[in-house]
Every structure is written in structure tokens, then in C-alpha cells.
Amino acid sequence: SVPLSFFGGIGGASKKGVLVKGSNYLEALAKAEIVVFDKTGTLTKGVFNVQEIHPSEITENELLEIAAYAESYSNHPISLSLQQAYGKEINNARISEVEEISGHGVTASIDGKKVAAGNAKLMKKMNISYFEGEIIGTAVHVAIDGKYAGYILISDEIKPDSLQAIKTLKKNHIRKTVMLTGDNKAVAEKIANSLEIDKVYSELLPVDKVDRLEELFSEKSENGKLVFVGDGMNDAPVLARADIGIAMGGLGSDAAIEAADVVLMTDEPSKLVTAIKISKKTLRIAQ
Ligand code: ADP
Numbered sequence: 001s002v003p004l005s006f007f008g009g010i011g012g013a014s015k016k017g018v019l020v021k022g023s024n025y026l027e028a029l030a031k032a033e034i035v036v037f038d039k040t041g042t043l044t045k046g047v048f049n050v051q052e053i054h055p056s057e058i059t060e061n062e063l064l065e066i067a068a069y070a071e072s073y074s075n076h077p078i079s080l081s082l083q084q085a086y087g088k089e090i091n092n093a094r095i096s097e098v099e100e101i102s103g104h105g106v107t108a109s110i111d112g113k114k115v116a117a118g119n120a121k122l123m124k125k126m127n128i129s130y131f132e133g134e135i136i137g138t139a140v141h142v143a144i145d146g147k148y149a150g151y152i153l154i155s156d157e158i159k160p161d162s163l164q165a166i167k168t169l170k171k172n173h174i175r176k177t178v179m180l181t182g183d184n185k186a187v188a189e190k191i192a193n194s195l196e197i198d199k200v201y202s203e204l205l206p207v208d209k210v211d212r213l214e215e216l217f218s219e220k221s222e223n224g225k226l227v228f229v230g231d232g233m234n235d236a237p238v239l240a241r242a243d244i245g246i247a248m249g250g251l252g253s254d255a256a257i258e259a260a261d262v263v264l265m266t267d268e269p270s271k272l273v274t275a276i277k278i279s280k281k282t283l284r285i286a287q
């Protein structure tokens with residue numbers, strides 16, 4: 001049977017913005033040993049800004065326009081940043097055959113031209129030769145009718161409390177912190193280093209994230225728990241696979257909130273610290 005203190009613990013947690021979907025998860029949180037974070041929207045704000053536009057044989061405005069059009073049906077944070085930088089109304093009559101390819105980008109027909117906008121993986125998949133020089137940041141490469149049209153450099157910011165949250169986790173007996181991301185290696189490593197994350201895996205597709213999580217299970221002790229924290233975009237399978245799947249409720253999708261065991265009502269990584277502290281306190285009272 002469930003000790004009464006667990007109900008108190010769940011109630012107390014909810015007052016602090018942490019929704020726990022059962023006493024078993026509250027108990028498990030106290031045994032968290034490895035914490036795995038998604039990057040975009042979890043440790044970073046998930047709000048990209050356009051930094052530079054590098055067109056190839058078209059103008060900057062034309063490149064931004066075609067990218068914004070191709071992305072206009074997506075609600076990925078990258079898409080939203082391009083809409084915002086473009087800033088003009090989208091004429092839907094110009095767009096057809098929109099397809100979003102998770103972990104890659106989008107394809108669409110704009111004024112009858114086949115447009116692809118996304119990362120290097122997307123360009124490779126479509127056999128388009130793209131700029132492979134050094135890019136410091138996240139690039140959205142664009143191709144029009146199979147021909148490279150340049151790239152748009154975007155960047156996201158680390159959340160103000162991410163570093164403190166990770167430091168506090170380590171003081172609270174979290175043995176290992178890990179970051180998973182579909183973003184490129186350079187960006188991923190820069191962020192992981194500045195956040196003192198122990199291990200980083202980049203350029204992952206949503207299915208690869210599940211595989212990396214599987215591997216991490218072999219690193220934990222018998223009683224230790226593996227926690228995954230994500231904002232939700234494509235993360236439902238990883239949330240479901242972890243011992244404790246934690247979704248950030250603010251930006252999180254309905255699918256993520258459904259798949260999660262714990263929902264943080266605000267998007268602050270420090271709420272995870274709060275959740276672990278409450279669970280430890282509750283466990284002490286229960287024993
Ligand atoms: P993350 O792991 O950072 O949450 P995603 O799995 O959503 O990222 O996407 C991984 C990568 O795929 C992005 O960094 C980006 O390069 C590319 N990508 C995904 N969706 C889009 C999109 N709508 N437009 C452009 N690029 C995209």
C-alpha cells in the first residue's frame with residue numbers, strides 16, 4: 001500500500017509546479033542517478049533568432065522568403081524563427097505539397113518549385129551539394145528545384161537557470177548528466193561544455209535518442225533511476241522509455257505531457273531539482 005505521506009508529497013509537489021502522475025514516480029525520483037536532457041527547449045530557450053543570411057545566386061530577401069514559405073506549416077522552433085525574421089504575411093495559395101521530415105527539416109512546393117529547407121542531413125538525403133565550410137551555429141540550408149540556394153544561420157540561447165540546475169543536481173548525488181540533440185556537433189558541444197554536462201550526443205534522429213537512452217541503462221546501478229527531461233517536440237518515445245520521463249509543460253506538446261510520468265508546469269530546469277528534493281523528503285517521511 002502507498003504510505004499516506006506520498007499523497008502529501010504529490011500535493012506538495014503540485015503546489016510547487018511539479019505534477020507527479022503517481023506515488024511510484026515520486027519514490028523513483030529520489031533514486032535518480034543519471035539525468036538525460038533534450039537540448040532545444042529544455043536546456044535552451046527553444047527560441048531561435050536569425051543571425052546571418054548567406055544566399056547563393058539569389059538575394060538575402062529571396063532566400064529568407066522561400067525558407068519562411070517552405071516552413072510556414074511547421075511549428076518547429078526553427079520554423080517559428082524564420083516566420084518571425086521574414087515578418088510578412090504568408091500567401092498560402094503559393095504553397096502546396098508540404099512535408100515535415102523529423103530531425104531533418106521540411107520540403108514544400110512554392111510557386112510550383114520544389115523547396116527543401118533543413119540541416120545537412122536533409123541536403124545529403126536529397127543529394128544536394130551544400131556549403132560544408134565551418135558554420136558556428138545552426139544552419140538551415142535551402143535548395144530550390146534540386147539546386148543549392150544558400151543557408152540561414154540561426155541561434156538559440158541557454159536558459160538562465162540551466163547551469164545552476166545542473167550544478168545542483170551534481171551536489172544532490174546525480175552521478176551523470178547527459179544531453180541529447182538533433183542539432184549539429186559544434187553547437188551541441190559548445191552548449192554541453194558551458195553547462196558542465198558530462199556527456200553529449202548530437203545529430204540524433206528522434207529514434208536515435210531512444211537508442212542512446214537504452215545504452216545508458218547499462219551504466220546505472222541496480223537501484224538507480226534513469227531520468228529523461230524533454231520539452232516534447234518528437235520526444236514522446238524517449239519520455240516513455242526512461243524510468244522517469246519528465247516533460248516541460250509550458251512549451252510541451254500534448255503527446256509529451258501524455259507520455260510523461262512527471263510534468264514540470266514551467267519550463268525551468270531548476271524545477272527538476274525541486275522535484276528531486278520533494279521526493280527525497282517524502283521518502284524520508286515514509287520510511
Ligand atoms: P532537437 O533534438 O534539438 O530537439 P529536432 O529533433 O527537433 O531537434 O531537430 C533536429 C534538427 O533537425 C534541428 O537541429 C534542425 O537542424 C533539423 N530540423 C528539424 N526540424 C526542422 C525544421 N522544421 N526546419 C529546419 N530544420 C529542422
Ligand code: MG
Nearest residue numbers: 038040233234
Ligand atoms: Mg526537440
